[in-house]
Amino acid sequence: MNAVASINDYMQALGQRARAASRAMARASSATRNRALELIAQAIEREADALRAANRQDMDAALANGLAPALLDRLALSDKAIATMIEGLRQIVALPDPVGEISNMKTRPTGIQVGQMRVPLGVIGIIYEARPNVTVDAAGLCIKSGNATILRGGSEAIHCNRALAKIVKAALLEAGLPEDGVQVVDTTDRAAVGALITMPQYVDVIVPRGGKSLIARLMQEATVPMIKHLDGICHVYIDAKADLQKALDIGFNAKCHRYGTCNTMETLLVDRAVAASILPALAQRYLTEQVELRADEASYAILEGAAYPHLVRATEEDWSTEYLAPILAVKVVDGIDAAMDHINTWSSKHTEAIVTEDYSAAMRFLREVDSASVMVNASTRFADGFEYGLGAEIGISNDKLHARGPVGLEGLTSLKYVVFGHGETRK
Amino acid sequence: MNAVASINDYMQALGQRARAASRAMARASSATRNRALELIAQAIEREADALRAANRQDMDAALANGLAPALLDRLALSDKAIATMIEGLRQIVALPDPVGEISNMKTRPTGIQVGQMRVPLGVIGIIYEARPNVTVDAAGLCIKSGNATILRGGSEAIHCNRALAKIVKAALLEAGLPEDGVQVVDTTDRAAVGALITMPQYVDVIVPRGGKSLIARLMQEATVPMIKHLDGICHVYIDAKADLQKALDIGFNAKCHRYGTCNTMETLLVDRAVAASILPALAQRYLTEQVELRADEASYAILEGAAYPHLVRATEEDWSTEYLAPILAVKVVDGIDAAMDHINTWSSKHTEAIVTEDYSAAMRFLREVDSASVMVNASTRFADGFEYGLGAEIGISNDKLHARGPVGLEGLTSLKYVVFGHGETRK
Structure with a gap:
C-alpha cells in the first residue's frame, strides 16, 4: 500500500468517526455543549505552559526551515493569543444556542402544523494555515452549533495543534460528549487535505481559512460544499x-x-x-x-x-x-x-x-x-x-447559496421541516 | 470547429445573455413581473391551437421513434394540461413577492443598522425531461422571484417548447422586461446540458427535474450548485x-x-x-x-x-x-x-x-x-x-445547505446583508 492510499484510509476512518460522533453532538443539550467549552477554556488556562512549550517546538522547526517572518508571526502563541482564545471561548458560551429553534410554525388547512427547526449541519471540515488559535476558535463554534469537526491546521503548527487537540478531547469526554466530536488531523501529509475535501459522505461542509492560493486550489478539487470567499475586491x-x-x-x-x-x-x-x-x-x-x-x-x-x-x-x-x-x-x-x-x-x-x-x-x-x-x-x-452582531465568525462567504456574507453560528446549521400531525393522511 | 465546440459557444452566449438579463429581472417591480406572468397566461389561452399543433409534431416524432407509452403520456399536452398551466401562472401571480423584503434589521453599538435583504439568485438553469408544462411552471417561478432562466427541456418536446418560448419572450417584452429573461435551449444536442452545468460564471444554480438516472449523471459533472434530490427512501x-x-x-x-x-x-x-x-x-x-x-x-x-x-x-x-x-x-x-x-x-x-x-x-x-x-x-x-403552504414548488432538496425539503420561491432567492449608515467609520 502506498503512502497516499494509507493517508486516504486514515482520513476515511477519521470521517467515519466524525459522522458517528455528529449524532451525539447534535442531540447534546445546550448546557452540555457550553460545559465542554468552559472546560476547554479552563484547561487552556491551566496548561498554558505545555502549550507554550509545544509552540516553541513549532517555532524552532519553522526558524530552522527559514519560514518567512510574517508566517512566524502568525505561528507564535503569545500570552495575549492564549488569553484571547480563552476569552473567545467564553464569548461563544454566552451566545444563544442556535440549535433546536423552531420558526414559521403554521397550521395548514389539512390540520398539520408545519414549521422549520434549526439543526446542526453534521460534520464541518476546517482547513487553515499556521495560526494555532484557529484550532480553538473553530472547534468552539462547531461545538456550540452541535456539529462534529475535523480540523486540518498548517503543518508548521502540528505540535501546538496536537497539544490543543488533547485538551479539547479531554474536555469533550469530561462533559459527556464523544471525544471524536473534534478531531485534529495528525499528519502533515498534504494528501490529507485532498481526502478531506472529497468525502461528502462524511463531511457536510468545508470552511477554508487562509490565503487566496489555498482556497483557489481547494475550489479546483473539492466535492464537498465550501463556505468561502476567494478575495475581497x-x-x-x-x-x-x-x-x-x-x-x-x-x-x-x-x-x-x-x-x-x-x-x-x-x-x-x-x-x-x-x-x-x-x-x-x-x-x-x-x-x-x-x-x-x-x-x-x-x-x-x-x-x-x-x-x-x-x-x-x-x-x-x-x-x-x-x-x-x-x-x-x-x-x-x-x-x-x-x-x-x-x-x-x-x-x-x-x-x-x-x-x-x-x-x-x-x-x-x-x-x-x-x-x-x-x-x-x-x-x-x-x-x-x-x-454585524453575529457574536463570532467562522468565515465570510461570497457565494449566494446557503450562507452569504459574514458567517456565524447560523451558517453552521440548516433548517429542516418539522410537521406536527394528529393522525392526518393525504386526501 | 467541431460540433461540441460550437454547442459550447452557443451555450456560453446564452449564459452571457442570461447574466445580462438577470440584472433587469432583479430590479423589475413586482407589478412588472406579475404583468409578464399574466401576459403569458393570456397568450397560452389565445394560442392554445398553435401549442397543440406543435405538440402534435412532437407526438408524431415520438411515436415514429417508438417512445415508451409512459413517456408519450408525459409528452402529451392535453386541454387539461393547458388549463393547469394557465391556472398555475395565476396562482404564482397571487403569491407574495419574495424579492426586496428586509428582515432582522438591528442597530449596532457603532450606529450602523444591519439587516438582510432577500434578493434573486441571478440565473437559474432548469433541466427536465419530456413534460412541456415544466417550461411554463419553471419560467413562472423564476420570473416571480426576479431571476433569469435557461430552460433545457427534453428533446422530445422541442417543438412545443419552442412555441412556449416564443410566447414567454413576447410577454416579457410586452411587460418591459428583457426577452433574454427566459431562454429555451434550442438544440437537442446533449452537449448543451454538459455546458449548462459547468458554467458557474453565468449560472448560479441548476434545478434538475427528472428521474434518478438524469440527476445521478448531472451530479457527476456539475460544477454549478444544484437544488436536487436523488431519491426518496x-x-x-x-x-x-x-x-x-x-x-x-x-x-x-x-x-x-x-x-x-x-x-x-x-x-x-x-x-x-x-x-x-x-x-x-x-x-x-x-x-x-x-x-x-x-x-x-x-x-x-x-x-x-x-x-x-x-x-x-x-x-x-x-x-x-x-x-x-x-x-x-x-x-x-x-x-x-x-x-x-x-x-x-x-x-x-x-x-x-x-x-x-x-x-x-x-x-x-x-x-x-x-x-x-x-x-x-x-x-x-x-x-x-x-x-406546506409554499404556494408552488420548483423542486425538493435532500441536501442540507441552502434550501432543504420542498423548495418554493424562497429557495430561488438569497439573503444579502444591507447596512444603513450615517457616515460611520471603523474605529
Whole structure:
C-alpha cells in the first residue's frame, strides 16, 4: 500500500468517526455543549505552559526551515493569543444556542402544523494555515452549533495543534460528549487535505481559512460544499449627492483602517459631477498614508492637477486586483448606473458601499448591487461577523447559496421541516 | 470547429445573455413581473391551437421513434394540461413577492443598522425531461422571484417548447422586461446540458427535474450548485406508544396514496412491543392493494402467522431501495434508538415520520432524525410544497445547505446583508 492510499484510509476512518460522533453532538443539550467549552477554556488556562512549550517546538522547526517572518508571526502563541482564545471561548458560551429553534410554525388547512427547526449541519471540515488559535476558535463554534469537526491546521503548527487537540478531547469526554466530536488531523501529509475535501459522505461542509492560493486550489478539487470567499475586491461609490464629510471619512477609512483585510476598499468610484471637488480633498487624506492611486484617465487629470505625488495610470488589471496594500484604484463614472455596471462586472461580490444623501440612489444601490454586503454611508470595513452582531465568525462567504456574507453560528446549521400531525393522511 | 465546440459557444452566449438579463429581472417591480406572468397566461389561452399543433409534431416524432407509452403520456399536452398551466401562472401571480423584503434589521453599538435583504439568485438553469408544462411552471417561478432562466427541456418536446418560448419572450417584452429573461435551449444536442452545468460564471444554480438516472449523471459533472434530490427512501416508525388507528391510517396512506412519488414510504419500522398486534391489522389494509411486503425475520414470522399472501423475505438491499411501486420493506426494531439508527443509516434524508403518543419520543425523533422533513403522526405524503403552504414548488432538496425539503420561491432567492449608515467609520 502506498503512502497516499494509507493517508486516504486514515482520513476515511477519521470521517467515519466524525459522522458517528455528529449524532451525539447534535442531540447534546445546550448546557452540555457550553460545559465542554468552559472546560476547554479552563484547561487552556491551566496548561498554558505545555502549550507554550509545544509552540516553541513549532517555532524552532519553522526558524530552522527559514519560514518567512510574517508566517512566524502568525505561528507564535503569545500570552495575549492564549488569553484571547480563552476569552473567545467564553464569548461563544454566552451566545444563544442556535440549535433546536423552531420558526414559521403554521397550521395548514389539512390540520398539520408545519414549521422549520434549526439543526446542526453534521460534520464541518476546517482547513487553515499556521495560526494555532484557529484550532480553538473553530472547534468552539462547531461545538456550540452541535456539529462534529475535523480540523486540518498548517503543518508548521502540528505540535501546538496536537497539544490543543488533547485538551479539547479531554474536555469533550469530561462533559459527556464523544471525544471524536473534534478531531485534529495528525499528519502533515498534504494528501490529507485532498481526502478531506472529497468525502461528502462524511463531511457536510468545508470552511477554508487562509490565503487566496489555498482556497483557489481547494475550489479546483473539492466535492464537498465550501463556505468561502476567494478575495475581497470592495468598492466605494461616491455619488453626485454625497455629503462631502462622509465621503472623505468613509473613503479614507475603507482604504486605510487596515490594508490586509478582505473588506478593505480596493477601488474608489466617483461621480463625474463631484470628482473635481472631492478627489483633491480625499487625496490630501491619502497623502498622510502615502497611498498609491492608480487612476483612470479622468481621475488622473484631476489628481495630477492637484499634484498628488503617488499617482499611477490604471490599467484594466487594476479593476480586478486585491492590493491588500496602500494602493487604490480610482475611476470617474457617469452616475449610479455606470458605477453599478462597474461593480457588477469587477467586484468579487464581497462588500460595496455608496456615499449619498439621495434616497432613490441609496435604495437602487442596495437592491441592485449583487454583493454579499451592500452599504449606504458606512465604511466597507464594517463587513465583519462581530460588527454585524453575529457574536463570532467562522468565515465570510461570497457565494449566494446557503450562507452569504459574514458567517456565524447560523451558517453552521440548516433548517429542516418539522410537521406536527394528529393522525392526518393525504386526501 | 467541431460540433461540441460550437454547442459550447452557443451555450456560453446564452449564459452571457442570461447574466445580462438577470440584472433587469432583479430590479423589475413586482407589478412588472406579475404583468409578464399574466401576459403569458393570456397568450397560452389565445394560442392554445398553435401549442397543440406543435405538440402534435412532437407526438408524431415520438411515436415514429417508438417512445415508451409512459413517456408519450408525459409528452402529451392535453386541454387539461393547458388549463393547469394557465391556472398555475395565476396562482404564482397571487403569491407574495419574495424579492426586496428586509428582515432582522438591528442597530449596532457603532450606529450602523444591519439587516438582510432577500434578493434573486441571478440565473437559474432548469433541466427536465419530456413534460412541456415544466417550461411554463419553471419560467413562472423564476420570473416571480426576479431571476433569469435557461430552460433545457427534453428533446422530445422541442417543438412545443419552442412555441412556449416564443410566447414567454413576447410577454416579457410586452411587460418591459428583457426577452433574454427566459431562454429555451434550442438544440437537442446533449452537449448543451454538459455546458449548462459547468458554467458557474453565468449560472448560479441548476434545478434538475427528472428521474434518478438524469440527476445521478448531472451530479457527476456539475460544477454549478444544484437544488436536487436523488431519491426518496422515506420511513414511517410505529412506536410502542402509537395510537392504533393513527398507525393504520398513516401506515396505509404513506404507502398507498400514490406509488410513484418521492415522499411515499418505502420502509416501515415497527417497535417490537406492538409489532404482533399492529402488523396483522395493517396487513389487512395492504391486502386491499396487494402490496408486496418484504419482511425482516421478526416481521416475517408475524405476517406469516397472519397468512399474508404477498410476503417475501427482505434482504439488506431492500433497506436502500426506492420501489415506487406497491412494495414495502418491513422491519421490527427494538425501540426508538434502533429505529433512528436504521433511518440515519439507510434513509435518503427526504422524509420520515413517527407515529406515537409519547411526548419525549416525538421530541427526540424530531430533533435527532437527520432528514429534510421530520413528522409526528402525519403521512409522509404531506412533504410537498403545496401541502406546506409554499404556494408552488420548483423542486425538493435532500441536501442540507441552502434550501432543504420542498423548495418554493424562497429557495430561488438569497439573503444579502444591507447596512444603513450615517457616515460611520471603523474605529
